Amino acid sequence: MNINWYPGHMKKTADSIRENLKKVDVVLELIDARAPKSSKNPMIEELKGEKPTILIMTKEDLADKKETNKWKSYYKSNGYEVVSLNASTGEGIKSLFNAIDRVMASKREKNRERGIESELVKAMIVGVPNVGKSSLINTLAEKKSTKTGNRPGVTKTNQWIRVENKLNLLDTPGVLWPKFESEDLALNLAYIGSIKDEVLPLETIALKLIEKLQKEYPEMLENRYKIEISYNPLETMEDIAKKRGAISRGNEIDYSRTTDIILDEFRKGVIGNISLEKADV
Ligand SMILES: Nc1nc2c(ncn2[C@@H]2O[C@H](COP(=O)(O)OP(=O)(O)OP(=O)(O)O)[C@@H](O)[C@H]2O)c(=O)[nH]1
Ligand SMILES: [Mg+2]
Incomplete structure (x- = not known):
């Protein structure tokens, strides 16, 4: 898969992350609960150095809860402060406030000793495109302070948002990195909508997703599309097309429409609670 997605603005974003790190107390690093390894940008890990960080697994409502819990244990045992939540509805947000309190405890203590009583926390929100930063x-x-949307690249520039006297939050554009480690990783990022669809071979991506779901979540595919899955992903795709009436004039399968249906329904979570990566790594 040849994805030419590293335009100049990615570099600019990296420079600005470096610059803004100096201004914040804590980094909120967002990863997608459905792909907690693939959606963790190694560039961010490198850029942020020793800055206190909270790893936030977003979209937990779309992932397999059992796997999400395993991933949390995995990251905890690797020394991370980690929480999972639904960034849209705020479910699980209490765990984030608790984590912020833990991370800020020593700095607040030092401030108090110096007679500074401010509770303001300055945080930079970073992560791959479409992970739920805004x-x-x-x-x-x-309130709706920043623009959001179900596609990558919605946020174009940094923006500070003040929440009373408690938080000063820096929204940043999503960042990818120059070279993906594996095709599986690139595919996961494509499935979760972190790479622009315009640069992807979408039909191939949808077939690969079907292949993966056939292996790992066959009942979900069968129940959602009322089909019996075939060993051949292309046949499964054709069965889905027939069930959904994605047939064009001349009785031909409309692969492009079927591709849209599959990717869209996976991304919305209506096929089921799916974790693309298992935590036994
Ligand atoms: N189900 C679910 N949807 C979410 C969650 N968080 C964000 N979304 C949706 O995911 C899409 C992307 O959200 P954004 O907040 O725009 O993501 P972003 O990280 O700011 O994206 P960029 O600015 O493009 O980098 C939107 O359609 C949100 O409604 C979540 O926890 N659960
Ligand atoms: Mg955004």
């Missing part, structure tokens, strides 16, 4: 900010601010 949604999380809106949820924390309890």
